[in-house]
Amino acid sequence: MRIALFVTCLADTMFPEAAKATVTLLERLGHEVVFPTEQTCCGQMHVNTGYQRDALPLVRRHVRTFDPYDVIVAPSGSCVGSVRHQHAMVASRAGDRRLASRAESVAGRTYELSELLVDVLGVTDVGAYYPHRVTYHPTCHSLRMLRVGDRPLRLLREVRGLDLVELPAADQCCGFGGTFAVKNADTSTAMLADKMHHVLSTGADVCTAGDSSCLMHIGGGLSRLRSGVRTVHLAEILASTEHSETAGDRGAVRP
Amino acid sequence: MTRTFLGMPVTAPPGVGHLRGAEPFPSAARRGLADPQLRRNLGHATKTIRAKSAGVIGEVPDWQELRAAGSAIKTDVMARLPELLEQLEAKVTAAGGVVHWAADANEANRIVTDLVRATGGSRVIKVKSMATQEIGLNEALEAVGIEPVETDLAELIVQLGDDRPSHILVPAIHRNRAEIREIFLRTMPGVDSTLTDEPAALAAVARRYLRQTFLTTKVAISGANFAVADTGTLAVVESEGNGRMCLTLPETLITVMGIEKVVPTWRDLEVFLQLLPRASTGERMNPYTSMWTGVTPGDGPQAFHLVLLDNGRSAVLADEVGRQALHCIRCSACLNVCPVYERTGGHAYGSVYPGPIGAVLSPQLTGVADNSSLPYASSLCGACYDACPVKINIPELLVHLRDQAPHPRGEATAMAAAAYTMNRPRLYQAAQRAVRLSRLAGRRGRGIPPPLDGWTASRDLPDPPAQTFRDWWATR
Numbered sequence: 001m002r003i004a005l006f007v008t009c010l011a012d013t014m015f016p017e018a019a020k021a022t023v024t025l026l027e028r029l030g031h032e033v034v035f036p037t038e039q040t041c042c043g044q045m046h047v048n049t050g051y052q053r054d055a056l057p058l059v060r061r062h063v064r065t066f067d068p069y070d071v072i073v074a075p076s077g078s079c080v081g082s083v084r085h086q087h088a089m090v091a092s093r094a095g096d097r098r099l100a101s102r103a104e105s106v107a108g109r110t111y112e113l114s115e116l117l118v119d120v121l122g123v124t125d126v127g128a129y130y131p132h133r134v135t136y137h138p139t140c141h142s143l144r145m146l147r148v149g150d151r152p153l154r155l156l157r158e159v160r161g162l163d164l165v166e167l168p169a170a171d172q173c174c175g176f177g178g179t180f181a182v183k184n185a186d187t188s189t190a191m192l193a194d195k196m197h198h199v200l201s202t203g204a205d206v207c208t209a210g211d212s213s214c215l216m217h218i219g220g221g222l223s224r225l226r227s228g229v230r231t232v233h234l235a236e237i238l239a240s241t242e243h244s245e246t247a248g249d250r251g252a253v254r255p
Numbered sequence: 256m257t258r259t260f261l262g263m264p265v266t267a268p269p270g271v272g273h274l275r276g277a278e279p280f281p282s283a284a285r286r287g288l289a290d291p292q293l294r295r296n297l298g299h300a301t302k303t304i305r306a307k308s309a310g311v312i313g314e315v316p317d318w319q320e321l322r323a324a325g326s327a328i329k330t331d332v333m334a335r336l337p338e339l340l341e342q343l344e345a346k347v348t349a350a351g352g353v354v355h356w357a358a359d360a361n362e363a364n365r366i367v368t369d370l371v372r373a374t375g376g377s378r379v380i381k382v383k384s385m386a387t388q389e390i391g392l393n394e395a396l397e398a399v400g401i402e403p404v405e406t407d408l409a410e411l412i413v414q415l416g417d418d419r420p421s422h423i424l425v426p427a428i429h430r431n432r433a434e435i436r437e438i439f440l441r442t443m444p445g446v447d448s449t450l451t452d453e454p455a456a457l458a459a460v461a462r463r464y465l466r467q468t469f470l471t472t473k474v475a476i477s478g479a480n481f482a483v484a485d486t487g488t489l490a491v492v493e494s495e496g497n498g499r500m501c502l503t504l505p506e507t508l509i510t511v512m513g514i515e516k517v518v519p520t521w522r523d524l525e526v527f528l529q530l531l532p533r534a535s536t537g538e539r540m541n542p543y544t545s546m547w548t549g550v551t552p553g554d555g556p557q558a559f560h561l562v563l564l565d566n567g568r569s570a571v572l573a574d575e576v577g578r579q580a581l582h583c584i585r586c587s588a589c590l591n592v593c594p595v596y597e598r599t600g601g602h603a604y605g606s607v608y609p610g611p612i613g614a615v616l617s618p619q620l621t622g623v624a625d626n627s628s629l630p631y632a633s634s635l636c637g638a639c640y641d642a643c644p645v646k647i648n649i650p651e652l653l654v655h656l657r658d659q660a661p662h663p664r665g666e667a668t669a670m671a672a673a674a675y676t677m678n679r680p681r682l683y684q685a686a687q688r689a690v691r692l693s694r695l696a697g698r699r700g701r702g703i704p705p706p707l708d709g710w711t712a713s714r715d716l717p718d719p720p721a722q723t724f725r726d727w728w729a730t731r
Contacts, residue, residue: 007724009677013687014717016724023728035728040677046670048635050657054674061678086654144637173594177634184281184632185709190288190598191634192713220714 001121002032004069006062006110008079008212009041011233015212021239022075022113025126028239038065044082047090049179056094059087063103071120072110075235077142077210080112085145112142113235114151114210124154130240131161134232135204137195137218139211140173152210152234159237165202169194176217192221200227210234264569265359266622272360272391272566273419274621276605279628287600293429297600300428301591307537308588315533324526325645329582332517333572339484339517340563346487350549352559357511359566364395366562367476367509371401374507374558376474382491382498383407384478385585386511386564388420388607389620392476403476404468406497408461415442421601421609423587424535429600432457465497475501475556479512480584481527482561485520488548489561492531492541502545508556513564515572515581527584534644535586567620576655580616582645587612589639589649595632604629611639615652623659630656666706684725691719 003026011019023033043058062083066072074080084107091100117123136156142148156164175181175191182188195218199207207222209215212233219231267274276283287293312318332339344354357363371379379396381387381403393403393414405414409427413420416438420426427435432452439446439457443464450456477498481490489510491498502508518524532541550559572578590596590610601609606617606626614633618626630653639649662670676682703711710716 012724013690014719016720016722016727019724020727035725037725037728038680040680040683043674043677046674048654048657049666049670050630050654050660050662051667051670051674052658054670057678058674140634140636140638144641171638173634173636173638175594175634177636180631180634181714182706182709184284184595185712186281186288187284187595187599187632188634189713191594216717217714220710220716223715224713 001071002034002069003116004066004072005033005035006039006042006066006072006074006079006083007035008074008076010216011075011212014216015233018075018212018233018235021233021235022073024244025235025239026073028241029121029123029126031121034069036065036069042079042082042087043090044079044086045178047082047086052090052093055090056096059090059103060099063087063099063106066106066110067102070109071116072106073113073116074110075113075210075233076212077112077139077146077148078213080110080115081141081145083107083110112146112148112210113238114142114148114155115146117155117238118151125158126155126238128159128238128240129161129242130159130237132206133163133165133202133204134206134208134237135165135167135199135202136170136234137167137174137199137207137209137214138170139209139214142210143171148210155234155238156208159240162237165204167202167207168198170198172198174214174218176214178213181217188217189221192217196221196225196227199229205229206237207231208234208237264565264573265567266570266625267567267620268359268361269621269625271364271395272389273607274389274567274617275625276603278605280599280603280605280632281628283605284599284603284632287603288598290600292431293600294598296429296431297597300425301597304537304591308534308591311533311537311539314539315529318533321526321530322644322646325530325584326582326647328518328523328526329645330579332515332519333578333581336514336517336572339519340514342484343482343487343517344563346485347549347559347561348487350487352487352549352561355560355562357562357564357566360390360564363390363511363562363564363566364392367392367511368395368399368401370507370509370560371396371474372399374474376401376472376507378402378404378468378472379474379476380468380472380501380505381405381410382475382477382501383410383426383493384476384511385423385607386478386513387476390511390564390566392511404465404472406465406469406501407493408458408495408497411461411465412438415439419602420607422590423585423608423610423612424590425587429602465500469497469500469504473505474507474509475505476509476511477502479510479516480531481524482512482517483519483521483524484517486548488521488546490524490544490546492528493543493545494536494538494541496543499543499545502547503555505556507558507560508547509560509562511562511564513566514568515583530644531584531586534588534642570622571616571619574619577615577619577652579647580612580619580652582647583612583616584645586644588642588644592638592642593633594636594638595634599632604632611649611653612647615647615649615656618656618660623656624661627660630660684723687723687725691721691723
């Protein structure tokens, strides 16, 4: 299958390992990955901070860039959530109904990585090997906007060598929330403290999730505490094999 | 009352009532975050009620259909609110009640104080009511020498402690037993220092205090959970029975009701009386449901006044997206699941409506400029939307209101610049390189300027990678 990678601006700029792992994984499964270079950012930060008018050209760019592809994947629940639940809304509020309907069409072909693997490609065993103790944090947008459910866990359970430990109070927000983390830094930190407490209580070496943004937040806190627990994107775990370089050599945050 | 109405509906006036906080949410939140007692109380209470509520909701096989029905009924109500309110007025009047229309808090307070004064009474007993808290009715009554006595136990604790409610359903959720004992000792006549902080002992002294008041007060003031347009019936649901005392014992009953509380038919109550207790207190059915239609000779209050309160609601109704906030049935399920509310407590929101629903309702009632920090008091985690028994899409509303909020100039400039850059791939790539090469942020991001230093107060920033994804892609 020919799959267009919607890399997301955060993974492109700050967490390329998650995006590279997505490519590696899909190619290993026998698919062709293309990267439309005209893509930049889906505009979620603008929409969620109250700048829909500024987001409009970004929505237009995204729709134009991805419209030619039948299947689009992103290593992020949050950015896929924005494409599905915000793009058409931004376009309609701006009075551009044509763009809104194209946006809906693109959204219908856009998948978060675990959705693509399980629902579209029909695999749960992706042939990965990752000999670490791992806990999984379901990010809010993947959980409640996309309803990915247990798809990521089904994928993780098939990874050889991986010791999956359940995260207590997993459905609680980590406190990232985009600009919320800066505008309400104290409240965000209080939420992060509880999330880190739960992560540390599992005794896991690695905390994984489907969103680099939430992992940047959790990982930033764990690094500040010098906890020794790393955050690794789900794609990197699924891309790992016995011979790969990505078998967890890079944490989200390095000292 | 007749009025010539021109232009857009007005928002709730400033200077009266409790819809506006004294400071923005982020700074008000710090007090709650730093209060271990509050954090423990709220953490325990919200966790307990979440589990209880989830249990009883799980028993209802058609819960999702009930939510959809609740949402549909409220959507219908908002679409024909004027017609339903006039129908309600006609039915209440025909049943011997008197209907008053109050455009805002000032008008409602004046109507109620005049009605109480006309009875010659100098004290009123109150049923727990959000609408009267919203308009600051107690202060208005006190200003003319009328003593309001709250009869809901938690509301009484708040009143005696000269405090503000911090939860829609459990107004004293921020208080512990020792504090409640101290408040009772200090403010209730005839309570001696042998009083323990056992809940039963505290409830017993409150009961003694309230019973005397019930039997000697001739006017009661209530809110309303629902009003049925086609019968003129008002409904109050509660747990303690003190509300029913107020609704049945006095000679005069005055009900202050937000105009959005009307439902078309008696049958619609079937939906809400299933939704509300399960979402709210986690009960299958609330212990007391009181309903009355006008006055009944020889039974209950012989004078009934219904005050229909607007106070910004018409302005909310005028916003196509925002109006779903008027669907709220005040169950507080969204507060109990909100990770922000759980940690900051209700006072941080400034308004009597805290939590997620408060963050979307208060700014709409007052105009967004007066509560501009509230729509940002959320990580957009979406737990509130899932919990809402009438499916109010609170995250959507938050984003909608953020778009209307006044933005700091520096932020607006930065956002415009970011959008400009992101719409030009070459410029975008140059910016990515700047991020990578600069390292201006210093080790782990310390030293970045405000407001971004909010991040590094508690979190390290990752080192920018040696190569962006697109650079890697170009070289493969």
